[in-house]
Amino acid sequence: MGSRTSAWTRAGACAAVATLCVAGMTGGTARAADPLKIGVIAEESAISGIAIPNGAKLAAEEINKAGGVNGRMIQIIEYDDHASASDAVRAFQRAAHEDHVAAVIASYMSEVVLALEPWSGRLHTPMITPGAASDNITKRIKEDYDHLKYTFHGYMTSTSIADIVCDAAKDMLVDKLHMQTAVVMSEDAAWTGPLDAEYLKCLPKIGLKVLDHIRLSPDTTDFTPIYNKIEGEKPDVIITGLSHVGVQPTVQWQQQQVPIPMFGISSQATSSTFWKDTNGAAQGVVFNMASAPDTPVTPKTIPFAKAYVAKYGIDPGYAGYTAYDDVYMIADAVKRAGGTDPDKLVDALEKTDYVGTIGRVVFRGRDSEFPHALTIGKGYITGLMVEWDHGKQVTVWPEGVAEGKMSFPAFVKTKQSSAN
Amino acid sequence: MLTLQILIDGFAISSLYALGAVGFTLIFGVCGVLNLSHGAIMVAAAVAAWVFAGTYGAGPVGGALGGVVVGLVVAYVTYGLIVRPIQRSRLIPHEEKEIFVLTSTLLWGIMIQEAIAYFFTSNPKTVPPVIPGVINIAGVRTPTNELLTAVVSLGAIGLLWVLVNGTRRGRALLAAAINPRGLTLLGFELDRIYLLVWTIYGLLTGIAGVLLGAFLGVSSDNVGTLTASAFSIVVLGGLGSVSGSLVAAFVVGYLETCTAYLVSPTIRTVPVLLLLVAVVYVRPQGLLGRR
Numbered sequence: 001m002g003s004r005t006s007a008w009t010r011a012g013a014c015a016a017v018a019t020l021c022v023a024g025m026t027g028g029t030a031r032a033a034d035p036l037k038i039g040v041i042a043e044e045s046a047i048s049g050i051a052i053p054n055g056a057k058l059a060a061e062e063i064n065k066a067g068g069v070n071g072r073m074i075q076i077i078e079y080d081d082h083a084s085a086s087d088a089v090r091a092f093q094r095a096a097h098e099d100h101v102a103a104v105i106a107s108y109m110s111e112v113v114l115a116l117e118p119w120s121g122r123l124h125t126p127m128i129t130p131g132a133a134s135d136n137i138t139k140r141i142k143e144d145y146d147h148l149k150y151t152f153h154g155y156m157t158s159t160s161i162a163d164i165v166c167d168a169a170k171d172m173l174v175d176k177l178h179m180q181t182a183v184v185m186s187e188d189a190a191w192t193g194p195l196d197a198e199y200l201k202c203l204p205k206i207g208l209k210v211l212d213h214i215r216l217s218p219d220t221t222d223f224t225p226i227y228n229k230i231e232g233e234k235p236d237v238i239i240t241g242l243s244h245v246g247v248q249p250t251v252q253w254q255q256q257q258v259p260i261p262m263f264g265i266s267s268q269a270t271s272s273t274f275w276k277d278t279n280g281a282a283q284g285v286v287f288n289m290a291s292a293p294d295t296p297v298t299p300k301t302i303p304f305a306k307a308y309v310a311k312y313g314i315d316p317g318y319a320g321y322t323a324y325d326d327v328y329m330i331a332d333a334v335k336r337a338g339g340t341d342p343d344k345l346v347d348a349l350e351k352t353d354y355v356g357t358i359g360r361v362v363f364r365g366r367d368s369e370f371p372h373a374l375t376i377g378k379g380y381i382t383g384l385m386v387e388w389d390h391g392k393q394v395t396v397w398p399e400g401v402a403e404g405k406m407s408f409p410a411f412v413k414t415k416q417s418s419a420n
Numbered sequence: 421m422l423t424l425q426i427l428i429d430g431f432a433i434s435s436l437y438a439l440g441a442v443g444f445t446l447i448f449g450v451c452g453v454l455n456l457s458h459g460a461i462m463v464a465a466a467v468a469a470w471v472f473a474g475t476y477g478a479g480p481v482g483g484a485l486g487g488v489v490v491g492l493v494v495a496y497v498t499y500g501l502i503v504r505p506i507q508r509s510r511l512i513p514h515e516e517k518e519i520f521v522l523t524s525t526l527l528w529g530i531m532i533q534e535a536i537a538y539f540f541t542s543n544p545k546t547v548p549p550v551i552p553g554v555i556n557i558a559g560v561r562t563p564t565n566e567l568l569t570a571v572v573s574l575g576a577i578g579l580l581w582v583l584v585n586g587t588r589r590g591r592a593l594l595a596a597a598i599n600p601r602g603l604t605l606l607g608f609e610l611d612r613i614y615l616l617v618w619t620i621y622g623l624l625t626g627i628a629g630v631l632l633g634a635f636l637g638v639s640s641d642n643v644g645t646l647t648a649s650a651f652s653i654v655v656l657g658g659l660g661s662v663s664g665s666l667v668a669a670f671v672v673g674y675l676e677t678c679t680a681y682l683v684s685p686t687i688r689t690v691p692v693l694l695l696l697v698a699v700v701y702v703r704p705q706g707l708l709g710r711r
Binding site for chain 2: 045046047050083188215216217219220221222223224225226228245246247248251252255256257268273276277278279281
């Protein structure tokens, strides 16, 4: 046994040395070609995660076709973090130490981005998240700007999203359908902490009394007891905060014919595969998105969505739009910074004023409450409410850009439908 | 009203648990195999049903049948490619074979899980229900699909009971669980019995996977939990005891449902795990275990 073990040890050592040699050679070759490397760390098996490398690769191809960045071709290096913060940290270290990326675009999960944030600071590698929402990402930058200034929040914060949902709920549910009560149903995750806190503040302000606040485990598979409890409380609407779960609560809502509409955030619903995954149970689900494939939020939105569908066969999930924009923003910052020096790149990124697929991107300054968060509001990023309608995502809010009207499935009973 | 709701939901979920666990315990009882790729086979069947029904337009019934067939095929592959070569290997010492089977089926399950995640994403899939709609049972709105889940699960278990107790092959199967050597001396080919058991196992697990996919939905991320859940039920009922597994499935199903409705859905599985720990301490052979 002993000799066999030592043989294995020797073989392992040889393999390790060989691997290191190969890795060293590869690194050398890559430096000689001198492409502009951007690392993309994402949850590639997840519906919202796969859109991140897909969107980034599409942008890189377009930029490279147009001649690259100061003659340098963009090279996207993908890492699958398997929805694990520790895998993501290892990927980030590899991206910085071995692959020598200029910047990283990372994850739609707040837990992952919060784990990467200190590494972005330690390794002086600028990072943009195209999909995580937790307010804590930028709160930390405020607390320790000098160390954490390398992180940029490329998606709306949870608080901003909650405010947008409340604005939409005021117009669509309170003013038009005269709804008065709501139950907040969110998954227990880092991003929903600030989201729920803001929901509980803004919903009463718009005239929706919150009857209950349910935080469900992301591992939940049977939602029957939850819907049963909510139905017993007789709210007019369920305001959602869902991302890690989505298909199952939607299908069970439809199969059990829960007579209360769902309105709010359902990240999985932002991907076009959601209709097929739920066998059409998504009909009438209303959810928030920064961009939708049918809405010209900016002149870039629809061409991007079309190019994405042509390349990948499905509509982009929400983080696909932002990842696509992020590559353009990094390329633009590299041009303005005159290279990839991390501190100069951070300075250039801070001065970003870029019209992308989701609106006009301007990062908030060092003195704001949330440094490096997106500026939200008219003229910047406003957000949309989109509804699944017979297999299509149709924008139903705000009125100026809406392509259709909100309508719930027959089993949903609103005050208006009861009156009719 | 709440009591009736708990009774109905608990019954459906318990029946499904029973179906999932019966195959698992049967394969252990007769072949001595703790198949840790059990959850992966269930998920493979469910995802296949979803693909056949949606992408290939086979409809809910065609999809369900396709899913069961895939469950059966994956079970055969598990036996032919993973378990049998280890059992017949001369290089692996006899006393180490169980641990080899345990490890290899675990790894095989992870391979199936990763393959499903790679080709179909880890996003949950729901199999279209064979009979959609709801039925009102004394004021409780119950999806027809939920009732169908219970009926099909118990029907499949009933058929298994008839097969085991009412046919010669079935009795041979029972005998193999008690004394395989004696059975060989009587002229039975153990290989054929094992193949029969794996066929039954594949069908039961395939049906359980498809029903689970239609009732609650499945994702490749559920593989570990499903195996652990079947394992817990089987340990609770007594390893290798089919009737023990049935009792344990209903104990687990109702305990979980009561917890979800009366305490909180978040801690649904906690009391079951505590019960499992208690049973392992007080009665290690399980509720109806032989030893």
